[in-house]
Amino acid sequence: MGGMPVLPEPPYWAVIFTSRRNEQPGDGYEETAARMFDLAREQPGFLGYDTARSDGLGVTVCYWESEESIAAWKAQAEHAAAQREGRARWYDVYDLKVARVERAYGHTREP
C-alpha cells in the first residue's frame, strides 16, 4: 500500500477523499481499490498517495502535478466506471476536496 511518497517541492495538488462504507466481504471493493491505485500510477501527473482506514473512516490523499492531471484522472473510463460503482454500492457517504499544496515539510527521527 502507499504512504509517505517522495514529492516535489510545492506547489502541487492534493485530492483529499474521505469515505464511510458498508464493509461487505466479497463485494469487490478491495480489488477495485487496488486496481484504481495501479491505474492512477500510470496517469500523467500522478505523484503518489497516502491512505489509511480505521473506525469505518477512510482517508486517502492523492497528489498530482496539476489540475489538468486531476481532471484527466476523473474522466479516465475505467475510473469513471468505478466511481459509479462506488456511489451505487460501496460508499454510504464520501467527500472529495481538491486543494493546492502551498508548502510542505517533514521530519525523520535521528537514529
Added chain:
Amino acid sequence: MGGMPVLPEPPYWAVIFTSRRNEQPGDGYEETAARMFDLAREQPGFLGYDTARSDGLGVTVCYWESEESIAAWKAQAEHAAAQREGRARWYDVYDLKVARVERAYGHTREP
C-alpha cells in the same frame, strides 16, 4: 473520533499530516493525541478534521478557516510541546502539507 465534518464552501485550508510511529503501549501518545484534538477544537478558525490509521500509517487532515489560524495553532504552547515530544519520541517520520482547498463535493447514498 473525528470524521466527515460539515465544512463551509471553499476556499478554506487543509493541513495534511502523515506519520509513521513506533507503537509503544503506554508511551502517552494516545492521550496526547486526544488532548490535541480537544485543544484544536477550541482554536479560532478550526473547522474539523478527518483521521485514520492503518498498516502503521496515520493520515490526519485538519481544516482551518485561514493561514493565520493554522499559524496560531502551530504556535499554541501546549501544542508546541506536543510537537517536540512527537519528534523526540513518537514519530519515526512525518510529513506535513499546508494546502488551500479550492473546491469540494460530496455524495450520500440514497436509502
